[in-house]
Amino acid sequence: MKLSETLALAVLHRMDPEAAHGLSIRALKAGLTPRPGPVTSARLKTDVAGLSLPNPVGLAAGFDKNAEALAALTQAGFGFIEVGAATPRPQPGNPKPRLFRLTEDRAAINRFGFNNAGMEVIGSRLAKRPAAGVIGLNLGANKDSADRAQDFAQVLGHCGADIDFATVNVSSPNTEKLRDLQGKAALSALLAGVMEARADLPRPIPVFLKIAPDLDQSALDDIAAVATESGIDAVIATNTTLSRAGLQSRHRDEAGGLSGAPLFEASNRILAQLSQRLDGAVPLIGVGGISSGAEAYAKICAGASAVQLYTALVYGGLSLAGEIATDLDALLARDGYDTVAEAVGSKRADWL
Numbered sequence: 001m002k003l004s005e006t007l008a009l010a011v012l013h014r015m016d017p018e019a020a021h022g023l024s025i026r027a028l029k030a031g032l033t034p035r036p037g038p039v040t041s042a043r044l045k046t047d048v049a050g051l052s053l054p055n056p057v058g059l060a061a062g063f064d065k066n067a068e069a070l071a072a073l074t075q076a077g078f079g080f081i082e083v084g085a086a087t088p089r090p091q092p093g094n095p096k097p098r099l100f101r102l103t104e105d106r107a108a109i110n111r112f113g114f115n116n117a118g119m120e121v122i123g124s125r126l127a128k129r130p131a132a133g134v135i136g137l138n139l140g141a142n143k144d145s146a147d148r149a150q151d152f153a154q155v156l157g158h159c160g161a162d163i164d165f166a167t168v169n170v171s172s173p174n175t176e177k178l179r180d181l182q183g184k185a186a187l188s189a190l191l192a193g194v195m196e197a198r199a200d201l202p203r204p205i206p207v208f209l210k211i212a213p214d215l216d217q218s219a220l221d222d223i224a225a226v227a228t229e230s231g232i233d234a235v236i237a238t239n240t241t242l243s244r245a246g247l248q249s250r251h252r253d254e255a256g257g258l259s260g261a262p263l264f265e266a267s268n269r270i271l272a273q274l275s276q277r278l279d280g281a282v283p284l285i286g287v288g289g290i291s292s293g294a295e296a297y298a299k300i301c302a303g304a305s306a307v308q309l310y311t312a313l314v315y316g317g318l319s320l321a322g323e324i325a326t327d328l329d330a331l332l333a334r335d336g337y338d339t340v341a342e343a344v345g346s347k348r349a350d351w352l
Contacts, residue, residue, distance in 0.1 A: 005034070005317040017099040017108070017314075028069035033318050035075040038133075039325040043332050044079070046340040048283055048305045049206040049233035051134055051164060055079035055325040056306035056340050057296060060287055061138035061167065061210075062110075063310050066117045067125040074133030077322030081133065082308065083122070085140030085169050088154045090118035098256070101314065102249035106291065107260030108311045109251060110240070114140045114172065119158045126162040136165035138210070139194075140172070148181065149190040153197035160201040168194055168232075171212035171239035173257045184222040191230040206233035211274075213238035213267050213288065220270070224277035236285045236308070237274055238267045260311035264289025268302045272351035275303025280345075291316055293327020300328075300340060301347035 008027075012020040027033055040054035048056070059081040064073060067083040074081060093115025100109045116122065122137070129135055139155045141148035156166050168191065170181040181190055191209070198207055209232050211223055227235050240257025247262060267288025275284055286304030290296050291312035299307045313320055337343045 001317050001319050002034075005319055009315075009317055013101070013103070016097070017101050018096065021099065025064065025069055028072040031072065033072060033076065034322070035072060036077050036319075036322045037075050038079065039077045039322040040079075041329050043338060044325060044329050044340065046306065048285070049165065049208070051080065051206060053079040053134060053306065055328070056300070057321055057325045057328065058082060058285070058306060058308040059321070060308035060310040061085055061169070062112075063313070065115065067122045067129075067137075070125065070133075070135060071130050074130050074135065076318050077325060079134070079306070079325065080136065080164075082136040082138055082167060084116065084138030084167075085114050085172070086116055086119045086122045086137055086155050086159065087114055087140045087142045088119055088145075088151050089142050090121070091115060091142055100251040100254050100256075102247060102251050102260070103315075104248040105252070105260065105262055106312075106315055107247070107249070107258060107262050108314060109254045109256045109258050111254075111256030113143065116140070119155045123159040123162065126159055129162060134164045136167060136208070137163045138167045138169050140169055149186070149193055152190060153193040156194055156207075157197045157200065160198065160205060161203065163205060165206040165208060165233070166194075166198075167208040167210050167236060169210045169239070171210050173212070173240060173242055184226055187222075187226050188230060191226065191232060195231055208232065208234045208236050208285065210236040210239055211270075213241045213263065213270050214243065215270065217273075220273055220277065224274060227278060227282045232282065234283045234285055234305075235274060235278075236287055237271045238263070238288050241266060259288070261289045261291065264295060268299065268351045271299065271304055272302045272348045275345055275348055276352060290324070291320070293324045293331055296324050296328050297331045297343070298347075300343050301345070302351045303345045303348050305341065305344050
């Protein structure tokens with residue numbers, strides 16, 4: 001990290017977290033952030049669910065909720081980016097304050113509640129997206145929707161022509177009863193509607209499913225069954241957690257989803273258990289607690305074909321994406337792997 005980025009982070013950390021986040025988006029749009037371009041090598045290039053990625057390190061949804069900084073983010077070192085979540089209608093989300101830094105834990109708690117500008121605004125920005133880069137959209141449902149399952153299909157139908165993949169997000173803990181849609185029957189019906197919407201797109205795109213880390217063995221069995229039966233193209237494991245085990249920060253008891261370093265091991269265990277169940281039938285994308293090349297590599301060895309991060313950027317800056325990809329390349333080379341795919345699941349047993 002350059003000195004200028006270190007100083008910028010110090011300033012941002014003196015601000016309210018949500019205000020600081022808004023300022024970081026404005027800095028991206030103004031061209032004031034690092035733009036190394038895609039960090040890649042022959043070893044890092046990989047295919048996931050039909051997507052050709054320059055490297056397997058992606059930006060998780062939630063950072064650029066309204067697709068405002070697409071040009072900058074596609075040049076920030078990530079192999080792919082995911083924006084949103086987008087809902088059919090705009091919604092303000094939950095009352096503020098709703099974002100908390102847990103500095104001692106290298107973590108964050110949020111209870112945003114799918115605040116976003118709605119699919120019309122987000123779709124108009126995606127229609128003007130840069131041609132380069134792999135860009136996906138996280139699909140959400142309005143809090144007051146009479147048919148939340150239909151909301152996901154509606155957003156995909158509206159925005160699908162201008163994205164490279166879509167993620168069905170039924171795992172946010174901040175919209176009441178949303179996680180109930182992870183049950184087998186409800187999830188199967190929801191995904192069937194989404195797949196119908198995909199079939200109507202001018203160009204079929206991969207559809208991913210994002211799951212929670214707070215699932216028991218029976219729920220994981222159901223997720224694995226639905227994943228193979230529904231025709232989805234990948235599972236993202238995992239979203240934020242409701243657990244507060246081991247936290248030190250004064251904000252540890254705030255309501256919402258916890259992300260960042262404390263999630264690393266728990267999300268790895270879910271990842272490995274799901275990898276064991278799917279056994280290569282559906283690829284996995286690992287999320288939760290990644291802040292280094294070694295942690296990205298651990299996710300891949302646990303069963304992930306690609307990874308995503310977000311909270312670590314709060315503490316490590318945007319340049320972290322390129323640093324993680326570069327370090328990952330070196331770790332793959334150290335262990336004799338010529339491709340990312342060769343390492344996937346190689347140490348899964350360590351997390352079971």
